[in-house]
Amino acid sequence: MSYPETRRVDQVDKLFGEKIEDPYRWLENDVRSDAEVASWVAAQNRVTDAYLATLPGRAIFKERLRTLIDYERFGLPTKKGGRYFYTHNSGVQNQSVLYVRDSLDGAGRVLIDPNGWAADGATALSEWVPSENGRLIAYGIQDGGTDWRTLKVLDVATGKPLDDEVKWAKFTAISWAHNGSGFFYSRFPEPEQGAAFQALNLNHALYFHKIGTPQSADIKVYSTPDKPKQSHVGQVTDDGKWLVITTSEGTDNRYEITLIDLTDSRMRPRTLVRGLENSWELAGNIGSTFYFVTDKDASRGRIVAMDAAASTDRLREVVPQDEATLQGAKITGGKLMASYLVDAKTEVRRYTLNGARDGAVALPGIGTASGFGGDQDDPETFFAFTSFATPTTIYRYDVRTGQATPWQTPKVAFDPNAYDVAQRFYGSKDGTRVPMFLVRKKGTTGPAPTLLYGYGGFNSSVLPSFSSSRLAWLEQGGVLAVANIRGGGEYGKAWHDGGRLANKQNVFDDFIAAAEDLIANGDTTKQQLVIQGGSNGGLLVGAVVNQRPDLFAAALPAVGVMDMLRFDRFTAGRYWVDDYGDPAKEADFKALRAYSPYHNIRKGKDYPAILATTADTDDRVVPGHTFKYVAALQAAKIGDKPHLVRIETRAGHGSGKPTDKVIEEYADLWAFSARWTGMEVKPVE
Known part of the structure; x- marks a missing residue:
């Protein structure tokens, strides 16, 4: 292929005695303000679009995706x-x-319809939280x-917005004072001009916004100016008497807990848990007794009070650690509702407040x-259930009777019973037993084109869930494999620790072993295997391709995080240093240098076809990561298969992406994958 020419610069950093070349450093610049970067993006998209337009399955996938995604979808209700x-x-x-x-069964009326907020549909409703009396709702706008986020307030009865507006909120919860006078939220200082999408996020603080007042009058409730890397999120307890502040410094679930007695007008903070050593997630409170899910002395989690x-001996165990991994708990209807993972599948158990x-x-x-x-004294609650072949269904649950009844069941344009979902375990390089889900349409026989997905980081568990986009792949005779590799939270803290820091190579070994297992079992071949991952999963894909370019089509x-x-x-x-x-x-540099996708492209090896994706407004993983990585791929002699980048405009890390853009993107991804796995794409009857 003929790629756009990418200018190289003589940028060399000397780090711990090693010279590190970075010839594409200039691609880190913001595409909004750097004309050369903007020109490079446009040139890359022209080449990619021209190639994708030649793929015969693209139109079929696009049409089918629009049909599959065209069903009613409901979110969990808040009462x-x-x-x-x-x-x-x-x-x-x-x-x-x-x-x-x-x-409950009344007619619904529209409160907020974001579809008219932007001509391209790329401005979304993000967080939303109603006040305790249900009269007001605070909501976030994501552009x-x-x-x-920009936060606004709506009158529920009239449907009209108030004048209140809060800017520069980020990584925030919204938690109302029980009297409806205002809400707590978190924000960073306003960034300097032109730095909003690249500057480091420092000096997070918790504020209170009083309804009817300008943001300039907001009260700073809690901050740590001497520790600018710390972040603070506030949560008002169900009884309205306490503000629980959770402080963190990185992505690890290591928190400090600070309490503010909201019945005291002085609002003086006092530390309940100090040290940023363990996870503490509030399940509820009864008076001054607080129930937490914690990994303190329990790597798979337990519930304590x-x-x-x-003044002393504050902590007592309520529900001890189990063989299963405790994901979370909430006091609902006077019971502790505890969610566990058993081999990456959900199990929900009930306990009394005494732990029985x-x-x-x-x-x-x-x-x-x-x-x-x-609310913890309300026996009515709701839960969502999903699996690979089961679209998300909302259930109403009565805590008193233990009965679950469907509240909203989607009607979809496919037969869920036509698909098989299985789980098997395989051995990684060091012998670790790793679970993997396999999904295929009944009658699909191997070897078949197979999509292998993984994440492997930040204690994040990859669980069974329905995806219209994946269904379009399965309908064509493709197989979906989801590997629950180390670095995630499927088996608690030890599983996470086994795939981070100096142990990060285990993540790549687990993913490579998943691919080898699929091939050895006859599910697929090297010529039919596609790998996919996003964010930390993008790093996973980049690193694994460098290490085993021979293994994938x-x-x-x-x-992805590529540099x-x-x-x-x-x-x-x-x-992310956590x-x-x-x-x-x-020591960390040496480990990072060994697998960094941008720095370890293996010249002279035949690489698989690569379609990297990013977006110009991604201010989580800035697009410069992907820009530099793709420039390096295109400059290296790594075979004749295409190594392309698809750069979305007016989109970010994923959330808030409009349906039109989702359909376009997955039509491109599946058509590209079909081309390089030999999948024959046919119209679906």
Whole structure:
């Protein structure tokens, strides 16, 4: 292929005695303000678009994706003041719409429809939280996929917005004072002109906004100016008496907990848990007794109670650690509803507040359940259930009777019973037993074109979930494999620790072993195997392709962290040292240098076809990572297969992306993958 010419610069950094070339450093510049970068992006997109236009399956995938995604989708309801708030998408709306019902089975009415906010559909409704009495709702606006939020307030009865506006909120919760006077939120200082999408995020602070006042009058409730890397998020307890502040410094679940007694007008903070050593996630409180899910002395999690009024011996165990991994818990209807992972599948157990077993929630199958929120004294709650072949269904759950009844069941343009979902285990390089899900249409026999997906980082578990886009791949006789590799949270802290910092190579070994297992078992061949991952998963794909370019037909790294020696210099990158290590420390540098995708492209080896994807407004993993990586791929002698980049405009790291853009992107990805795996794409009857 003929790629656009990319200017090289003589940039060499000497790090710990090693000379590190960085000839594409200039591609780190912001595409909005650097004309040369903007020109490079346009040139790359022209080449990529021209190639994708030649793929015969593209139009078929696009048409089928639009059909498959065109079904009603509902979000979990939030109940406040007797009203039920929920999101709804009629099918192919670019953005979901926020509705409200005055009773459980009443007619819904539109509260906020973001579809008219931008001509390209790329401005989204993000966070939204109703006040306790259900009369007001605070909500976030996300423009073009950025992590920045503008917060506004709406009158629920009239549907009219108030004058209140809060800017520069980011990585925030919204938590109302119980009297409805205002809400707590988190923000960074306003960035300097032109630096909003690249500057490091420092000096996070917690504020209170009083309704009817300008943002300039907001009260700074909690900050740590002497520790600018710390972040702070506030949560008002269900009884309205306490503000629980969770402080973190990176991506690890290591927190400090600070309490503010909201019945005291002085709002003086006092530390309940100090040290940034363990995870502490609030499950609820009864008076001054707080229930937390923690990994303190329990790598797979346990539930403890802590008496804030006691001067000593505050901590007592309520639910001990189990063989399963505790994901979270919430006091609902007077019970502790605890969600566990058993080999990457959800199991929900009930406990009394004293820790006695009180049964389990009967789930509709093997998959993923989430929700069980609401006020802790209300026996009515809701949960969502999904699996690879089961679209998300919303259930109403009565804690008193233990009965779950469908509240909203989607009607879809396919037969879920036509698909097989299986789980098997394979051995990694060091003998570690790793689970992997396999999904295929009944009647599909191997070897077949196979999409292998992985993430492997930040304690994030990859669980069964429905995806219309993946279904379009499966319908064509493709196989989906999802490997639950180390670095995630499927088996608790030890599983996470086994795939980070100096152990990061285990993640790549696990993924390579998954590919080898698929081939050895006859599911696919090297000529039919595609690998995919996004963000940290994009790093995974980039690193694994460098290490085993012979193993794959195609690779789809999305919004990946590709320069492991400079990731900590942009926006949220500094948080990631918890998982990756610090490039400024010699031991960490050596580990990072060994697998950094940008620095380890193997010239002279035949690489698979690569279609990297990123977006111009990604201020989580700045697009310069992908720009530099693709420039290096195109300059290297790594075979004749295409090595392309698809750069979306007015989009970010993923959230808030309009449906139209999602359809276009996946039509391109699957058509590219079909071309290089030999899949014959046919219209679906």
